[in-house]
Amino acid sequence: MPRALPAALTLMFLALWLSASYGVRYQLMEAGQWVGLCAGPGDHWQCQVRALLGLTIHFQVLAWSGIGLALVAQFAAGRAGWWLAVLALVFAIPALVLYTASIAVFAVVLAGLRLVR
Template sequence: MSSRLPLMLLLLFLPLWLAASYGVRFALMEDGQWVGLCVEQAQRWECQLRSGLGLMIHFRLLAWGALAVAVAGFLLPGRAGWRLALAGLCLGVPALVLYTASLAVFAVVIAGLRLVRR
């Protein structure tokens, strides 16, 4: 197995993860149809998901989680640090897209630096 294979797979995965995050943002969070529908039928699973994501955005849970995991991954040596940095990056990308860019940008940069470090 090539030593560059995990990095190449990561570079293929990240655009897909970014597109999925934007899909959630524009199809679920910003689409006007959900506002009226969720007022009438708040018990639908889509409305519950939208409400939960709204609370996570409000309290910046994704961004803080991404930052904590990315810093832990940056500090830990070896494969464990690389995996934590990958988890921090996977949390940081949706946090960037979902309105908490001020914190998430640090998590993404720290995780990215750890992922390319030997």
């Protein structure tokens, strides 16, 4: 297997993850249809997912998870540190898109530095 293949696959996965995060933001969190539907009484699973994601955003769970994993990845040796950095990016990229960019940017930078080390 060529040495660049895992890096290329990781970049493709992260690009897809970024586009999925934007899809969640614009199709679920900011779409007017869900704002109106979830304001009234009713049990739609989409409204429950939206409310749970709203709490996750409010408490900055994704951003702090990403920064915690990125910090641990800095001290982990070998492939474990590399995989922790990828996992940190999995948490930090949606945090960037979903309104917690001030903290998540540090997680992305730390995880990116660990990936290229």
